[in-house]
Amino acid sequence: GENVEQHPSTLSVQEGDSAVIKCTYSDSASNYFPWYKQELGKRPQLIIDIRSNVGEKKDQRIAVTLNKTAKHFSLHITETQPEDSAVYFCAALLSGGYNKLIFGAGTRLAVHP
Amino acid sequence: DGGITQSPKYLFRKEGQNVTLSCEQNLNHDAMYWYRQDPGQGLRLIYYSQIVNDFQKGDIAEGYSVSREKKESFPLTVTSAQKNPTAFYLCASSTTGYGNEQFFGPGTRLTVL
Numbered sequence: 001g002e003n004v005e006q007h008p009s010t011l012s013v014q015e016g017d018s019a020v021i022k023c024t025y026s027d028s029a030s031n032y033f034p035w036y037k038q039e040l041g042k043r044p045q046l047i048i049d050i051r052s053n054v055g056e057k058k059d060q061r062i063a064v065t066l067n068k069t070a071k072h073f074s075l076h077i078t079e080t081q082p083e084d085s086a087v088y089f090c091a092a093l094l095s096g097g098y099n100k101l102i103f104g105a106g107t108r109l110a111v112h113p
Numbered sequence: 114d115g116g117i118t119q120s121p122k123y124l125f126r127k128e129g130q131n132v133t134l135s136c137e138q139n140l141n142h143d144a145m146y147w148y149r150q151d152p153g154q155g156l157r158l159i160y161y162s163q164i165v166n167d168f169q170k171g172d173i174a175e176g177y178s179v180s181r182e183k184k185e186s187f188p189l190t191v192t193s194a195q196k197n198p199t200a201f202y203l204c205a206s207s208t209t210g211y212g213n214e215q216f217f218g219p220g221t222r223l224t225v226l
Contacts, residue, residue, distance in 0.1 A: 032212035043217040089155055093212055099144055103155040
């Protein structure tokens with residue numbers, strides 16, 4: 001079946017450093033790629049998404065890049081802060097008419113002061 | 114955080130019992146989803162529904178059942194046929210259409226004793 005691979009599974013950075021999380025997907029017809037942030041004990045929340053008609057999208061300290069040829073997309077967080085500590089999930093929306101997301105396994109990001 | 118609610122927050126079940134998890138939304142969304150979250154495995158789709166009285170199996174539907182009698186409600190029953198039901202269960206909803214944001218509920222943590 002279709003799948004999304006996410007790396008790394010854990011990431012530890014110092015406050016102020018950048019963090020990069022990478023995902024690859026298998027459904028070449030996927031055209032929508034959201035990123036969710038889940039703080040401990042809370043619900044996942046959408047932080048940024050990208051559609052296949054653009055290669056990069058930015059929102060303040062967060063950016064996502066997409067390489068459709070390589071079936072690869074990445075989340076970039078600059079100037080990390082302790083409140084960025086959370087689990088981040090990438091996802092790819094399958095083609096075929098239903099709004100069905102396939103999630104990566106998640107990356108636990110720890111930002112140390 | 115309002116809009117989509119789940120109850121109860123914690124649920125304990127004895128082996129061999131069926132339990133039903135509640136999910137309600139007042140966002141006027143047509144589509145609703147149930148995910149299971151296990152450590153290190155991301156979110157896996159159990160069932161989804163695009164409209165009242167219609168639902169589809171996701172990737173891990175065995176041992177689960179759902180109903181969609183009202184637009185606002187999408188209850189999930191974990192049956193005794195589910196071999197490893199201990200997990201965190203998340204409900205989500207969205208408008209229909211490709212690539213529309215899924216909004217998550219706060220989740221129910223089910224533990225089988």
